[in-house]
Amino acid sequence: MKEPPLTGYTDRLSARPGETIAFKVSSTLGGSFRARLTRSICADPNPTGTGIAEEDASAWFAPRDLPARHQPFHPGSYGITHEPLTLAAKEAITLSATILPTHLNGRDQAVLSCGPLTLGLNADGCLFVAVADARLTMDKPLPMHRWTHIEAGLKDDRVTLAQTTLGHHSRQTHDAAGKLPRVDITASVSLAARLTGNAVTDFFNGKIEAPAITGTNGALAAWDLSASIPLCHVPALTGPALHLVNFPTRAMTGSLWDASEMCWRHKPAHYGAIHFHEDDIYDFGWQTDFTLTVPADMPSGVYVMHIEADDGSDEMPFYICPPKGLRRADLCVLIPTFTYVVYGNHARPDYDPSWQGRMQDWGAYPHNPAEYPDYGLSTYNTHSDGSGICHASHRRPLFNFRPGFLTFGATTCSGLRHFPADSHLISWLHAKDIGYDIITDHELHAEGAGVLAGYKAVTTTTHPEYHTAETLDALRDYRDAGGNLLYLGGNGFYWRIARHAENDSLLEIRRAEDGIRAWAAEPGEYYNAFDGTYGGLWRRSGRAPQALVGIGFAAQGEFHGAPYQRVCHDPAFDWLFEGVAEDLFGNYGFSGNGAAGFELDHVDQRIGSPQNHVLLARSAGDNKDFMLVPEEQLTHLTNLTGVPEEEAKHADMICFDLPGGGSVFAVGSITFCGSLPWNGFDNDISRLLENYLCRKLGA
Template sequence: YDFEWDSDFEFVIPDDMPSGIYIMRIEADGHYDAMPFFVCPPLGKRRADLCVLVSTFTYTIYGNHARPDFAPSWLEKISAWEAYPNNPSQYRHYGLSTYNNHTDGSGICHASHKRVLFNLRPGYLTFGGATCSGLRHFQADSHLIAWLHNQNIDYDIITDDELDHDGVTAIAGYKAVVTGSHPEYHTSETLDALKGYRDSGGGLVYLGGNGFYWRIVRHPEDSTLLEIRRSEDGLRAWASEPGEYYNAFDGSYGGLWRRNGRPPQQLVGIGFTAQGNFVGMPYKRVCYDKNMDWVFDGINDDLLGDFGFSGHGAAGFELDRRDEKLDDGEDITILAQSYDEDNRFILVPEEMLTHLTNLSGGPEADVKRADMVYFKTHTGGQVFAAGSITFCGSLPWNNYANNVSKLLRNVVRKFVGS
């Protein structure tokens, strides 16, 4: 989990360097590589009203995922698009991800970023066979970063690492904290920080799907090392065996946060309900309450996001919905919804009872949906949640002139106040 390569150079971050995502490009003998790094403001010295939370834990957990559907035909698309040329499926000796298995068939439960991570490179295609961009994680989150620059919205970034280490202090004072497309993996410390921020009057903008889903822990002596136990159920790449449900690093019970008494609905009002291939659908506006007109200011369409670079639609791949049994009883408004009308999605295992019944008690088609929601907390905080992994992929469409871009602009303006 640590290649222990020698350091060839160091780069000292200037005090006045703006917070953001940067790329270090290195060249040697006709070859080059490009490695991202994240510049955060000094603790307690924010430089903007908006904070982007970068999902570095999720990036690491997925690091070097050798996908089971990888095919040589992907290489043709990669070459034609001049995308990042290397794939973990071709170079397994660099270490695989927690979505892969050891040679004895057991699941890989530890991950670290102290190695080459192919899928953390600019231009990496997660889905080489998709008819759309095929971008996920770091690359998909660049849609949001590009949108912020296009809209001239100032922002700082904070990564999961700072949030885990510094707690709510890392994001205190920001008027809004916005996530990327897939903030799936969290420690108890990061969830505590986000809930503390929200409950102290902060604004949380969740722009993904399948977020806040799995519990992970950090090694107490090496914070770069993460552990995941895929206990009980959930949509998972492998299943922990009996006796392996507890994390070795701290003895805590692993698995879904839902099974640990902290479902995503308690934080953002919605939680993971369905998954499909890398395809997307539009949302349909369902809220016409005049108190919520600010969300749709300048938008005359009922269909939202029937376009996009990720799955061709703003609601896709992994979807979240509201479940009143799991939230904290907040007055949650469903703004828009997207239903799986073509039966291209499956219900997640924790929602299924039999092949005919599910926990909702209603038709399966009714719960395979994305809910876009807004609510205020009892303590003055507010939350907007998109409920879809492909939402951010619609932001740059038509050079950012589209209804998803307008909607998010309205949300940011409401939360930040300008």
């Protein structure tokens, strides 16, 4: 595996005073490293702007030197019993399962194993049964992406292998005498991998259903893999329970699925399969090297723990929230950590090593996920077998969640997204001396609207795309109770995700039916395993973004921006445009070189935009190279808006009031915040936002 010389991660992304964050570090060379803490003001390395700006935070964490060590990590999902199973040499034993293989990797792939006894596929996809190094192998490989029932019977000195391709009436058997030694076995059972001592190898790629081990007098161990789908274990029908490692994908269609039911909760027998992958990894499980217990007087904000050694360095961002139930500012900045994690380690197909020149010149973050696939890729990538990655976790190094990470390394702007792009807003708040508290998705999901109560205004950052029902409910309830909600991005509130009940670091996304997506979920697999809810776009679950913030995703283009054109000249809103010199404004910025770009949101009253919204401004760029999002497109000639496509592809800047005294201000563009720092924070986009916030905060 290719590894950076020094890297790490935190066990949590946010904490309050009195809570503890654990830092886990690995060095390929050992020795020692130095840990020091800073407060992050700007994470954009572009030297034409502020550059990366941080403040010393040693008052809350004294710099220290610590011993370095190498900590390994182990990709690959499998099941394992914690209790051993005993197989007597004199007993007739049969291993069986129904499988759908999806990828041959040039190595053995174990399906069912107990000690030295293994049933699996060889490098050519041929079924084998082995006892230690002795094996019997079928001549004909199993068909890929087809359900096949496999079994191996051992009785006295005879061995029988059989494979039956379901639906094709195709059965092959192979029978031999004296091929395998018979030995007494007492060992754990492993599913989808082979366990030899402490080493787990030979991971299976594909679906497995109904694994069983039977003896002379019946079942010794058997599992219904449709049982306890939301959990991390499978209770046994007979024998010991299976514990799942590295979170293989559950709620998968099995061999019985006939399309008569699309939800696993309604017909679980049709969802008796688990999909295992050799590259599943979601928690590295590293030991803790040091901790930070948050001091009572530590300000809420964005912080970065630096680790530095002679051979390398890394930075681990995290967030400090105010004490529970206490506000320290009138403004709350909502950090979209769920979105950061879902995108975590996104290996973009357009990454090019030539970007390293700019990265070195700017002092940008040097590592890119495309160069480190073993660290687990994002839900915008696919597994080695081509299936979509639908789980995400922060308990591993996330290379694109770092100060100075360049998402687009060949653009004429900064080329930032997510964490570093959101620092444009943070740096603006510092430049304007506007106090703020930080709340992340974690607190919003767990505590609901109460965590926002009392804030005069709550603002998103550039791209709050992924949400649970709990986070959407909290924002709606805050808004309806009189809160002022600012949506300063684009393509927000778009995908529905689920959070695992047993592991709050683990998120699930099913990319069902519609939307701009990197892969498509298979039919019958649109419902989340974690909570049983229908996955995909929130719009498809009856909660379009327009119902919350008045606008929703409409179009996507390349990473470039355009100005806004003011369209509201009602004197009642002149206060908002005070100091904005021209009706055409925002044709500059560190994100796409313009305030209205890349991903654009527009008004649609049919799906929730309020009738009383005020259209303040609209993007003025030539969007002919943008694509209308799939959920808006009907045919090559028609779309849901009923207007020509070019008229539908724009960003709408709007505001509206609610009966409870609350309000919404939404800008409709991912690149809006990238314009705030332009010209030393002295520009029309900056003035417009400052005008709005000052009124809502009473400043």
